[in-house]
Amino acid sequence: MLSTLAALHLFLATQAATGDGKLADDPRLTQAEPPQQVNPPLPSRTKPPAPTGATAPAREAEQAPPQPPPGAEPPPPAAQPQPPAAPAENLPPPRTIPVGPPQLSLLSAEPLEGRSAILAQAGWSKLSFMYAQGITKQDDLGGYADLDYAYAELRLGAFYRRPLGPAGPFAMGARLGVAWYADFGGTWMHAGNHKDRGFEIAPGLSLSQHAGSGILSIIGEAPVTVTLRNGSGLLFIPRISLAYEAPLYDQYTLGARIGLGYRAGAGDAPLSDGRAELTFLIVGGYRVF
DSSP, X not given: OHHHHHXXXXXXXXXXXXXXXXXXXXXXXXXXXXXXXXXXXXXXXXXXOOOOTTHHHHHHHHHSOOOOOTTSOOOOOOOOOOOOOOOGGGSOOOOOOOOOOOOOOSSSSOOOXXXXXXXXXXXXSEEEEEEEEESSSSOEEEXXXXXXXXXXXXXXXXXXXXXXXXXXXXXXXXXXXXXXXXXXXOOSSOTTOOEEEEEEEEEEEXXXXXXXXXXXXXXXXXXXXXXXXXXXXXXEOOEEEEEEXXXXXXXXXXXXXXXXEEEEEEETOTXXXXXXXXXXXXXXXXXXX
16 A cells, blocks of 8 residues: 555656656657847858869750751851951052043144144045144144145145133134145046145134043134135135044044035136035044154
């Protein structure tokens, strides 16, 4: 009996010291909560260590740009930076295109400007040859020989030419010729012709303009011929002509000239009864220098 009471007292004393047996056996109540920090530390800004070993290729594959699907056009290549421009002093000199010498014409209003040229004309009904030299930048002086085989007339003389200035779209120039005149009296084209001689003064005016690759000229002339044989006489032969000359090769030019005139006179001059004259000539020029 006494032993039973002692065991009962011992059991009650143990329960009083440990509390309820169920609560003591609960592990959620017996574990202590972790202490809380008032100001937690900020996350570190240090870079993670470089990948080593087998993890490096995997990370490079993740960071590589995406590849286009098969069959798609590849993206255009990135623009390459241009090298800096070279300084102006190191640049090569600009390339120049050679320009040929200017075209010279003895029918136009343009002066030779110190150069010289030759002109030959052949056709109906004349053969002629002219040479001129620029004695100044504005003045030309030359000589000519003109044979009219329809009338059997020959003229040997000299001429002077000088530009006058612009006239609308044309350049205008004046010329004056002085020649010795001879009629050989040929009757193969005109039965009433007879021999005579004298001198001729031929003032003229020319208008010219560059057209295409050549020069277009309008020439007006008013020659007056004084005959001295068989009682003397007078011939007046005004005419106007249109000419075009174009470069042919190097220093040569080629063109054509067509003209219309009227021949009249007085006294004992040959063939002074009044008649129209038509001329058509092929003209060829040569620039001497």
